[in-house]
Amino acid sequence: MDGADTGTVAVPLAPGGLPGLGHLLGMARGRAVFLQRLRAGGDIVEMRLGRRSFYVLNAPEAVHEVLVAQSGRFSKGMLFDRVRPYLGNGLATSDGPFHLRQRRALQPAFHRERIARYSATFTAVARERVGGWRPGRTIAMDREMRELAVAMLLPTLFPSAGEPGTGRAIDDLGARVGSDLGVLVHGVLRATILPPALAELPTPGRRRFLASAASLRRLAESAVREARRHPSGDGVLTLLLAAEGSTSDEPGTSDGPRRPDGPGMSDEAACDEILTLLVAGVETTATTLSWALHVLARDPATAERIHAEAEAAGPDAATPAALPYTARFVQEVLRLHQPLWFMGRRALEPVRIGRHELPRGAEVVYSAATLHRDPVLFPDPLRFDPDRWLDRPEKSLPRGAYLPFGAGNRRCVGDGFAWAEMLAVLAAVTTRWHLHPAPGHRVRAVADAQIRPDALPMSVTPR
Numbered sequence: 001m002d003g004a005d006t007g008t009v010a011v012p013l014a015p016g017g018l019p020g021l022g023h024l025l026g027m028a029r030g031r032a033v034f035l036q037r038l039r040a041g042g043d044i045v046e047m048r049l050g051r052r053s054f055y056v057l058n059a060p061e062a063v064h065e066v067l068v069a070q071s072g073r074f075s076k077g078m079l080f081d082r083v084r085p086y087l088g089n090g091l092a093t094s095d096g097p098f099h100l101r102q103r104r105a106l107q108p109a110f111h112r113e114r115i116a117r118y119s120a121t122f123t124a125v126a127r128e129r130v131g132g133w134r135p136g137r138t139i140a141m142d143r144e145m146r147e148l149a150v151a152m153l154l155p156t157l158f159p160s161a162g163e164p165g166t167g168r169a170i171d172d173l174g175a176r177v178g179s180d181l182g183v184l185v186h187g188v189l190r191a192t193i194l195p196p197a198l199a200e201l202p203t204p205g206r207r208r209f210l211a212s213a214a215s216l217r218r219l220a221e222s223a224v225r226e227a228r229r230h231p232s233g234d235g236v237l238t239l240l241l242a243a244e245g246s247t248s249d250e251p252g253t254s255d256g257p258r259r260p261d262g263p264g265m266s267d268e269a270a271c272d273e274i275l276t277l278l279v280a281g282v283e284t285t286a287t288t289l290s291w292a293l294h295v296l297a298r299d300p301a302t303a304e305r306i307h308a309e310a311e312a313a314g315p316d317a318a319t320p321a322a323l324p325y326t327a328r329f330v331q332e333v334l335r336l337h338q339p340l341w342f343m344g345r346r347a348l349e350p351v352r353i354g355r356h357e358l359p360r361g362a363e364v365v366y367s368a369a370t371l372h373r374d375p376v377l378f379p380d381p382l383r384f385d386p387d388r389w390l391d392r393p394e395k396s397l398p399r400g401a402y403l404p405f406g407a408g409n410r411r412c413v414g415d416g417f418a419w420a421e422m423l424a425v426l427a428a429v430t431t432r433w434h435l436h437p438a439p440g441h442r443v444r445a446v447a448d449a450q451i452r453p454d455a456l457p458m459s460v461t462p463r
Helices: 024-029 031-041 060-069 078-087 096-110 112-131 141-157 167-193 204-229 236-241 267-298 300-313 324-336 415-432
Strands: 044-049 052-057 343-347 351-353 356-358 363-366 433-437 445-447 451-453 457-462
Touching: 024 031, 031 044, 031 445, 052 060, 060 351, 060 363, 078 267, 078 343, 096 112, 096 236, 096 267, 112 141, 112 415, 141 236, 141 267, 141 415, 167 204, 204 236, 204 267, 236 267, 267 300, 267 324, 267 415, 267 433, 267 451, 300 324, 300 415, 300 433, 324 415, 415 433
Parallel strands: 052 363
Antiparallel strands: 044 052, 343 363, 351 356, 433 457, 445 451
16 A cells, blocks of 8 residues: 555645534534545545544555454444443454454354354245235335344344244334334434533433333343243354353453353353344344335336346245345445444554554544445446446455455454345345335435435335
């Protein structure tokens, strides 16, 4: 990235800042749009929110340096400091050796063979849920996708979810969890962006946020108790509780307490991982599926192509290999409608990125959503075209250019899980229904914790 120039260049300050406020107003007017405009400022640009400085990475090479090449010189950063009190010290928020141990504990639960078994569950759940839609009724598809994502995840967590008589309970639980997750994710963004004194004011929204966080924590605790009662189960949680080498210690401390009856994950650590799976595994999947159905409702030709592919492959073949066009379609949804508008890291020591020297403690942020709309990397970037991935496959892009699931040792451990969920839902929907956008409704992208549709009313008619 440095080329022949070994000199150090100061990081330029983004234009438009105000005394005392910095770029807070620009962020408030449109977060994703504001970050997109910063790309014109260079590979790295300094942004100020109040008195805090953030270094925005605009070049794929810079992002790769931070996430992969020099990842050991960075910790999770301020975003995750603010999230940790509510999600605990799970895989998304932990650092250092503890993070590595937790990742190793989680990986067997997302092995390819297990994903294949989960895929059968996802297909069954998706077909049952989608089969319950009624022609002519308006469906709030964004909320429906969140509840469906929860309904697919819960049977992989709860050992007894597949037992007779539990289906209705799981559906009811999915609705409650979906509602609480929506409140939690919005509150997390508020806690991240605002100064602590403002974020912690006891407003009605803050009280709803704390109540939802407590409700989800109670759900996680009940799931752990259930898994302890069914130690021979085959769910993700059962595997976590039995994982060798997993502890509940905080980063930087000695190995904390293990289960009293042997090696494995403590109840507290398991609760933290459940909350991480719910937030990371439900919200991002649900948002991506919402955007996918938004595209299909407005592009019947694409919907027909996915329908034909799903029909030819059969109901039990929800894999990228069996559904190549649908997989490219999902790739393109994740490019043009990337849910995560920013992520961050913190420099643990002075570090050089390209020609810029960043100080110890520097808060570094990057936006996959803006990288994915770079016209140099993706010609005509606002055009939705799944077949662009035939012309330029993902592996041919510069490192750091396409980050739907992150990169390096922080790459999402459940990316295969998410792929199986999304393919199962798209196959179930397109083989059963035609989608129709609500007349007169204009879908807007809202960037709160994720870039999501503000509302997604639709109706369906049978095929």
